[in-house]
């Protein structure tokens with residue numbers, strides 16, 4: 001595995017790759033969720049590139065940019081063992097210049113839910129993903145459904161800017177107890193972890209109720225809020241279609257239920273696609 005820390009070494013390393021390229025962009029502190037994306041990329045492509053870059057422009061003032069978990073040595077081993085060809089770990093200086101050209105998230109879909117709570121987050125995210133996709137020259141790029149709105153916006157960016165890469169949505173990986181894996185779970189104490197389980201529990205409960213015929217969004221949200229009382233603060237419970245329009249009634253095959261809630265230090269998100 002080649003480790004590239006500059007654009008030049010990355011471009012040089014890429015020259016020896018022939019055939020299809022699968023690309024998995026991450027912010028590191030890799031876990032089994034990331035690994036499942038990497039493994040799928042390995043299965044479906046001749047070569048795989050992983051990037052690790054804690055992108056400052058997608059963190060808002062007061063968010064956890066400085067304390068975001070960094071585990072470079074462990075990450076390198078995970079990538080090496082998984083069969084990654086190039087691990088790209090650039091510095092901020094390599095990725096940005098002072099007077100940058102900016103791309104922005106769409107005015108509606110980019111400013112609801114996560115975009116409303118974290119205004120500007122998606123602009124920074126799209127900026128770096130655009131750069132990384134262009135640099136990687138990937139045939140396919142892999143993103144988790146865990147960040148459902150991110151996935152939708154990247155898919156839209158690729159469509160709107162006629163970018164020649166296929167975006168592959170990947171299922172959410174959870175631990176045995178149901179908690180969606182996240183690098184930010186590292187912030188949770190044991191007690192908080194137990195309370196964090198209420199996120200997946202509320203989604204399971206809603207799914208069960210939908211399967212037994214309850215399709216009314218208001219009722220479902222109220223029931224979920226009961227389960228989510230264990231968190232410190234619910235930021236939103238949303239029932240939307242695949243293009244993020246609010247739904248009064250669940251449409252089987254076209255619905256996502258999305259949650260954001262605080263438990264201790266981290267703000268956690270989770271969702272289920274119905």
Ligand code: AMP
Pocket residue numbers: 025026027028033034036037142143144145146147170171172173174180181182183
């Ligand atoms: P991050 O390092 O958090 O920016 O995540 C990098 C990629 O991994 C994104 O596409 C995430 O959606 C995806 N990802 C993170 N956690 C999970 C998970 N538990 N299951 C599946 N994909 C995930």
